[in-house]
Amino acid sequence: MATHTDFDLEIEERRRVLDAWVEKRRRIAALEAEAADLLVEQIALHDAEVSKSPFHREAIRRSMVAEFSAAGRVSRGSMDFAFADAQALHDHLPAVRAAFAEGSLSAGHVREIARASALIAEAIRNKKVDAGVMALFETAVLVVAEQDTAARTGAHARRVAGALIGESIVERHRRAADERSVTVKSLDDGLALLTAVLPEWIATAISDRLSRMTREVVRARQDRAPEFLPWWSDDDVDAIHPEDFALDDPAFDAYAITAAADSDAKDASATSADADADSDAAGRIFGIDGETFAIDPEIEHVPDDTRTWAQIQADLFTDLLLAGEPSKAHVGALGNIQGRIQVTVAATTLAGSDDRPAELDGHGPLDPDTARALAGHNTGWTRLFLDAAGMLVETDTYTPTEGMRRFLRARDQHCRFPGCRMPTHRCEIDHQHDHAKGGKTRIDNLGHLCRAHHALKHPDVPDPHRWTAQQERDGSITWHSPLGRAYADPPPRRVMFV
Template sequence: MEEIRPLDPRSALVRAEFAIARAEVASHAANRVAADQWAALSETLREAREHPRLFVGPSVRGSEREISEFAERSAAADLAIRLNVSEQAVRNRAHQADTLRHRTPTIWARFHEGDVSVANAATAARLAGSLPGDAPEALAAFDERLADAARNLTPGAFRSKARAVREQVHSLSLSNRHAHAAEQRGVWVDADLDGMAYLTAYLPAFAARQAMARLDHFAAVLAERPELAERPELAERPEESRTLAQLRADVAADLLGGVTASPTGVGVSVAVTVPVLTLLGRSEEPALLEGYGPIDAATARRIAGHAPSFTRILTHPVNGTVLNVDRTSYRVPADLKRWLGVRDGGCVFPGCGRSARRCDLDHTVAWASGGTTAVDNLAHLCRHHHRLKHEGKWSLERDTNGRLAWKSPTGRVRNADPPPF
């Protein structure tokens, strides 16, 4: 029997120290690579602005500035399909490089050397970009006072420090800044797992606190007296079993989404695609919620039970293909438009997340060139990518199997993303 020797603690220490050193070297290398990528993105967009005809066709009309901006957007789309990131990510990283290089040169130099993390560089760029460009003293103070902190602090600690320094050096009053920031208020939805999503509102702080206080009040009332709830099924329950967090969420959902029509009588429509066997209770196959994805069968049946109307889409009983024939008019009929919205889900440009409701229906082969108004010659394009296709030296083709492929101004060919569901 082989003798088991105890682990030499000195060898373990050497291995641990070596692994730590590798992690440190890799971290610095990753920072340098990120900085180099940001710089390359910035330089590509600059070339597009200075030489717009590299990325846009002769049919583009407008002022020199408008053509330059359109060329930059075309270049950003080209980069996005090469790097498998969104166009907004390309533009954000290029903007961060420009901001750091011109507003915080010391932090930029240390980022390029690998001493500043990507997270801290992004924070510095965001906050430096929010300072007035006509206040060089404030920018210099911001750069100087945060250069060491950007290198030494963790992302959370650096965010706190950088926000404090920004407030100290800012040349504009908080009142003026708040008025401008309030113009950026908005609400958006981010999909999560298991049929859930985040609903986020960016509001003035006082309005947000008021809204939260009201949710707290209603949640506390329901926790103590469930019979006051507007939902009848809760009135029959002797005790409220939901947590305060769940009650706040349910109150918010009831206030914002539980009413199907506004006081003016204007209804709200949300599309849900439900397999017929699921609807009949003979299958648990998930349904598809527009703009989200799969939702559970029970929720789909509950939604369908309250739906004021249905749209039927006839499909082949074996292979599921839509039984649709060619159309002879340029205008897309409403029933075909509904089906195409289900099929595409949104804009077919790689990585674009704009929903079908906010897109144009484009003839892949132009109507003037003999293209037909048919399922295999129509696709959803948002207004930006629709314009890129026609004016930005981009081309879109569909093969015999129905797959779409884009070709960029610099020759990159990329297939359209497959439907996610």
């Protein structure tokens, strides 16, 4: 009669948890498919509205995306992708749509397949291939998608699409080069992920240059002069200087032999009390070829470079981007462009009275030491006064124009549409109550909006698709959508000094 050991029971429990997790993931995928179907329904409503007002096509779509973005608390870009994926599933990917509904594919798989299918759809529209090619594409892609990761599925789908439409490797690379971009994503603890999508040969060249420069830094720090060097008086015309030695001169090696030099120093101090006193006054003593030299204790020695290979590469990357000049083909205005950030920090922190974290506006906390260093290299800082609740109420350098702008930049930090993180220097200042309709240019009627969200309120947008915004007494902005919903965007609470 078979008996179950503790190990067998443990294995059985682990299998149960794994099976339950896989099933839950399948159900999540099925629900994602249902959500995509709802987006297809919304697209149909959108198309009906556009057919009535074709002139306002862009405004209608912006309003739709903004509504779903605010309601679902997701970024505008993510909603754009979600609508595009849903449209692709509905229009020309019935087999993928069915697998998605069954939970066989995740939303990540669907996104990769939908993007690759755009190549096939474009070729069909241009009559480059027959409409039946899309079915072949689905069949070939699903074989891999149902057995492998989304990333591998994406690579496979792009290869299949290129082969089916007869696209050469040169054409694929030229098309892919159009997708080059640079993005920033905030991480924890004051770090951010800077991602550059570049042609592979350029990325490889950049990596190689960084590696060779890093290797040179490491080599240089290994070969650099010793930390302790003798001191000679510049007044003595017969004095010996470091440059008097060749690097291969045996006497030069004596500088680095601190243990032997200390021993010589002790022998020298035992011979004469005056020498001992001089040793105490001057610091460490070195003996070289029968002569004795003392190190000046006032000399500040450079600390050892203890950075790792990855840290050196990151520092070189930063130096090249922020301090390097653009290529000669872009001289002029480009050469004067520098990196720009906005920092909010308490005056007490700048003075060193406390170590409260500053704020890298639009991104997150910034350590106080970095904020102080930035403040020391910049001018034009403006004091801001806060009330007992911590709300910004006035600035001591207020003027009808720039003073108000400084105030608003400090208060808003980023676009004031719910969920948008576009920094204020890339936004426009908007009148919540339209200026053309009597809205005053006052702090309590102004706020920063990025161009995409500013366009939602534009007077040219028809009323059925136009958004409105109202600023409350606490600085929050309440948005009212065309569907009658209200979305509130509270002001950042940590603004103290800019």
